[in-house]
Amino acid sequence: MSINMLSRIxxxxxxxxxxxxxxxxxxxGIANYDDEYFHYTDKAxxxxxxxxxxxxxxxxxxxxxxxxxxxxxxxxxxxxxxxxIVYAGIGGLFVQDTDNYTHxxxxxxxxxxxxxxxxxxxxxxxxxxxxxxxxxxxxILSPNTEYATSTTLGIRYYFY
Numbered sequence: 001m002s003i004n005m006l007s008r009i010x011x012x013x014x015x016x017x018x019x020x021x022x023x024x025x026x027x028x029g030i031a032n033y034d035d036e037y038f039h040y041t042d043k044a045x046x047x048x049x050x051x052x053x054x055x056x057x058x059x060x061x062x063x064x065x066x067x068x069x070x071x072x073x074x075x076x077x078x079x080x081x082x083x084x085i086v087y088a089g090i091g092g093l094f095v096q097d098t099d100n101y102t103h104x105x106x107x108x109x110x111x112x113x114x115x116x117x118x119x120x121x122x123x124x125x126x127x128x129x130x131x132x133x134x135x136x137x138x139x140i141l142s143p144n145t146e147y148a149t150s151t152t153l154g155i156r157y158y159f160y
Contacts, residue, residue, distance in 0.1 A: 031154025
């Protein structure tokens with residue numbers, strides 16, 4: 001793993017607790033991204049919006065970091081213990097990989113891709129567990145423009 005990517009991962013991990021104390025709910029968990037790999041995810045629900053951070057690294061050739069902001073709306077539920085919440089938002093994505101969106105070099109050369117994410121999802125929450133599913137249209141802006149849609153299924157444990 002390059003020093004540059006390691007510093008980005010450490011920066012992301014260091015900012016996780018910032019603002020979590022002001023959240024109505026804060027949780028951390030794992031998710032399956034495009035049925036290919038598992039990544040860390042956390043989410044904080046605030047009064048009028050929520051934020052989500054995701055991080056993946058195989059500690060060798062593939063690294064991903066994203067942060068999203070959402071507007072959300074709780075739905076009424078017939079099951080009193082499960083509260084569905086729908087959300088939509090916008091975020092940023094950074095991928096450093098030897099085989100990703102617009103790779104132009106050999107499989108031994110890292111390429112960095114930056115883009116915008118537009119997650120749309122639903123989360124079923126109990127008092128401490130959240131199960132979620134989302135579709136994420138993604139527009140890669142650098143080094144080349146490319147569009148992709150990914151899916152994510154995940155689970156989070158909510159500390160409060």
